Amino acid sequence: MNRFYFFLAAMFLLTSCEDKQKHPEPLPSDSIFNLSSQWKNQYGDSLYLKDLQGKTLVVVMIYTSCKTACPILVSKMKSIESKIAKKDKRDVSLVLVSIDPETDTPARLHEFAKTNQMSDPQWVFLTSNESSTQEFANVLSMKYKKISPIDFSHSNIISVFSPDGQLVSQEEGAIDVDKVVLTLHETVQKSK
């Protein structure tokens, strides 16, 4: 009798194992969460891109000492954020990735976020090292080049990613904020 219960219990455990194996679902092959690079956010926490999984992402690459294009990109991000429907808000992260990891320490990003009133939890600032930054820029097909110790030349792209990390759309150059907001809304709805 004893033996029988043991057997049942063991079988039960084995089955539950199998169930867990199927879960979580594998990432899509083209997901940015396949990148293994390590990042730090504006609070100094270490994280992987995969930790952003589950929310629709709006991503832009900037550097905080930039005087020309980045302030425009940052204001576009804020404008996008202000136009997100209330019910969508908690399903969205707005991610600003630094292309200047040397200068943009977590502390500096934190300061930047405060100055620009981007302290709410939906704002994520990321910084890593040169190689991971370059790799991420390549995933976004973004071009950038250090032209002096304090200045970068770079393309202006705002990208939207689905909650499992697949690229949904990219707006480049003169970015149409309303178009991004619409894409964002559709992506959030689709993933619900």
Add this chain to the structure above:
Amino acid sequence: MKHFGFIAAVWMSIGLMSCSNQENNPVEEKSFADHFSGTVQNTRVNTAMAYIPGGEYKPFYGSDTSLVKVEPFLLDERPVTNGEYLDFVKSNPAWQKSNVKRIFADTAYLHNWSSDTTLPEGANADAPICNISWFAAKAYAESIGKRLPTLDEWEFVAMADATSPNARSKSEYSDRIIDLYLQKNRQFNPVKHSPPNYWGVYNMFDLIWEWTDDFNSILTTGDSRSGQYEDKSLFCAGGATSATDILNYAAFMRFALRTSLKADFTVANLGFRCARDTVVHLNK
């Protein structure tokens, strides 16, 4: 009877242990980490490298006349071959064509290979590997403790002909390269069957185009219009007027190719070779 109960208990605890292991290490994450974490394996690392002492050089284009400094470095004397890449995918299944993540390589990645671990029919194992993405080239280089050369490093070495480190002022230098670029299907030929340049480096022009680490650092056209004008020399035919070396049409072709690439692209005659710092940074 008691015996069996004991065995069952052991079995259960094994079951429990393996369960908790799975929770801590999702299969997906582990297999991915192998891509870039330095655990990638490669057994063949013995490509000879040429010592390049570096120096200042004038990049091919750009309206400013400032010189760019190239630090001393080591460069593979020849491109990575089919045979070497085959070894790489054998020990790193994540880079086999049926396993590669789409974000790291487009659908044409190794498309002509007969299987995950079989070279294309009739392919020469000593011919340069092509149809690989920037991500794949980077992973290969890291697997043997090397890296991809930077654009400036590559172009610095490309200035040499057989007898001088900088042959750009010789008219036959550019003519010769253009002639080579015009030959078709040259990527199927084996490496090191043509004479080396001044530095002892082979096949800079005669077989393939090559990935560089920072190929994405040239800003042109669309990017220029988006508010950044640093590299306008390549925009709207500007290259023709502000290139520092207008006779060097071959270099112009290389820059044009690089600006058209994305990191996941794979091209039938685009391969790579590796480089290495002369000083080893232990804390990197």
